[in-house]
Amino acid sequence: MQKFLQAHVETVQYINQNLPDAEKVANTQLKKLTGKALSSKAIDGSFKRLDITYDPLATTLFKSADNAYALGFLGHSKPDLSNIFSLDILNNVLSSKGLQKVAAS
Structure with a gap:
């Protein structure tokens, strides 16, 4: 459990310190899952309303x-x-x- 939580905290820190990259990764995964990516405006607006936290x-x-x-x-x-x-x-x-x-x- 400790290693999982270490990875989780590090991931949250990475996302919060590298928001543009995190948005790209999330949008790439959305496209893989649904066949369609969100517009840059939509993904940027979505991330602005999120509080990524551990x-x-x-x-x-x-x-x-x-x-x-x-x-x-x-x-x-x-x-x-x-x-x-x-x-x-x-x-x-x-x-x-x-x-x-x-x-x-």
Whole structure:
């Protein structure tokens, strides 16, 4: 798992530091998968609206779960998500790279 997370963090860093190249790679893969690439304007606009991150953004999961529970999708009792994330390995990887740790809540 540590090697996977190291590669993931490095990939995220590469994308964020080399956005034009990342856009080209993504568009090339889209063309391979669908037979058609996006226009430069479309792919550039799409990437400007993305936040490429290794942070699992735990608070967004909790908010989504709260909303789903409020709408009746999660049964009669609110689920306990307090231990849903284990970020120890990711935070070790981040620390080894001098990056800020991420939070589980």
